[in-house]
Amino acid sequence: MSEYREVIDKAKSVKERSRSLGLIKPEDKNAALLSIACALEEQAPSILEANSIDMEGAKKSGMNLQLQDRLRLTEDRIKAMAEGVRQVAGLEDPVGRIMDEWTRPNGLLIRKVSVPMGVIAMIYEARPNVTVDAAVLALKAGSGIILRGSGSALETNKKLVRVMKGALKGTVIDPGCMELIEEKSHDAVNQLMGLTEYLDLIIPRGGADLIRNVVQNSRVPVLETGVGNCHVFVDETADPEMAGKIILNAKTQRPSVCNACESLLIHEDWLPNAKDILEKLIRAGVKIHSDQRIRELVPEADPATDDDWGREYLGLEISVKTVGSLDEAIEHINRYGTHHTECIVTEDAESAERFLKEVDAAAVNWNASTRFTDGFEFGFGAEIGISTQKMHARGPLGLKEITSYKYMVKGNGQVRG
């Protein structure tokens, strides 16, 4: 593996520069973040220029249109980015919260206080808005940030980071708390994942391959985000209208995201109600992969293979399976799900309670679309990703979720007997 001086130097420098970030007063920190928002808007023309270089490269290299769309910036998108920064600046400060406090019989006062993680590295793909989102969220949470986006977005990211660093000059936040890794080689990512001395946390954000690579190879602790094979289970007592609305929303409102529904389980006793929603899905352009009983209702459906139960389509496709019972649904979901978001539609409170307890996922929904698993929809005001692991934080990752804590212990000379 090649080693890059750039990677070590930047990680080390961010570690040092960001040490005192947690001590900055909230109002000063927010003022610094607001100056990032202004700078993004003011320098929109030069950001668009840098972006056009990346877009040209993307077209030349034959990047697919969906990815091109993610890479593309517009005046409106830059405005939205700046607006996002202002929202983050306005959120409650996640550092220095007293999370718990108690006094021991010997008089020791123990206080659990939130503190920054330290240095967070974000490894992501072509969306340049992640560059700004991640940097601002990390800084607000008192952490330094190392950014490593896709090579295809390098010119845009370089410009965005230059603009943000420029905006921080003269504020309480040292611009050196933020660095972009410019080295395009994949070895730069491998190297980052070994820098336990300088990095406290790595958050991968992107496709399944990127996430798997980081989770499997990082020595730095990881917050695993994003892969969502989310199910909607329609129980025998489900209200047909409600079920239809939830399924259509969960599948088609934004099919490319991780909290979209990828698999539909239908209780066999509910099958008589199923034809209508299945046809609605087909009319909405959704390709159905299903078992035999579903295909009897909608002959347009393809036969599902075992692969389909585990697929995250991220598009207008869905697997549909008939199940004989709540137990079968729970078992199927715990086997094929990715611990992201799972939904039951039912009028039966007892079935709902069992589903919510027994299904192993970050979010378990009763009569609500899977699409709600999101930092904004949860009311966190921001989101750096959605965790599908059990350690540290599960589900939407807002500001609180990217902090740590320490115990402050106050005594008057206590010793242990």
Next chain:
Amino acid sequence: MSEYREVIDKAKSVKERSRSLGLIKPEDKNAALLSIACALEEQAPSILEANSIDMEGAKKSGMNLQLQDRLRLTEDRIKAMAEGVRQVAGLEDPVGRIMDEWTRPNGLLIRKVSVPMGVIAMIYEARPNVTVDAAVLALKAGSGIILRGSGSALETNKKLVRVMKGALKGTVIDPGCMELIEEKSHDAVNQLMGLTEYLDLIIPRGGADLIRNVVQNSRVPVLETGVGNCHVFVDETADPEMAGKIILNAKTQRPSVCNACESLLIHEDWLPNAKDILEKLIRAGVKIHSDQRIRELVPEADPATDDDWGREYLGLEISVKTVGSLDEAIEHINRYGTHHTECIVTEDAESAERFLKEVDAAAVNWNASTRFTDGFEFGFGAEIGISTQKMHARGPLGLKEITSYKYMVKGNGQVRG
């Protein structure tokens, strides 16, 4: 690397068997744990017999006396283990707690509820009491447990696990939720660290080498425990009597543990008070490694090398350094500390506040011995280790700290617009 069927089979089986552990009623779970306590006492003779085989092996192999003492079981130690189990059974159930709850403007009720981690693997050294502690804490927290102790304790551990599994027969806890890895080869540990499919968490407990190996090589998320290069900083305004009491306690009350003091920093303006406590340390058998100014006070002290500042002696040795200011003390600790427990002795509240905020450690103590960083002393009622990492949980790891959470979302047909 050799692969062992035993390791995969046991990990897979514990994953399956422990799935519904989180659903057991607390009173039934506690009854099952109490039957473990009884069985340990009833079967003490056969446990002691197994232990004597390990002890014989230890003597033959020339194991040092301190390690032999850790390995040795006695009737009293078995009683203490059983008592520990009873205490854990009596603790508040950590699963199913509503940690937070709120309603969104659209009517969604979001509830954050504690849930089991899943399967926890414990990798540890020669102390057989860890076998029982870890198993009972994991089960109480609703998780399956894979135990991998030292080869030198294998007969004892086999017996302890057999006794515990026997006690669980006929209770609500499936004895298959607990397995001991018997393969002695180190490759068995390497294999465990790759089983992301079956293990949710690995906790290493033991010496620095063991912990480093797990932290650096595990793909399964790790809770790093234990290495403690803990400092006491005596500020210029420290009360001499209090400082003396705290230093003596932190260094000598139990020098072999991770929260013992390993390094003493003395403000230069306090040096006139220092001779007394330094001589007390020497009289208590403590070897001092120090800078020149300290050696002028106690000529018995050895010169400290740069290595000494980073050493965890785990015995009757201490490094002592003069510092010119609070800033120098904080900087030194943040450079050489292991983020475990750091103490300031001072009468100056402002210095104390700065120290508590700026020192990066799981516990920061003002006028209290470092020895208090402990699950029992914190009032958690139990402890599976002390975390020195920032992710997930920091400091003493009680029952709550080895659980995860999920969001239960209740709606009445909400979809996302």
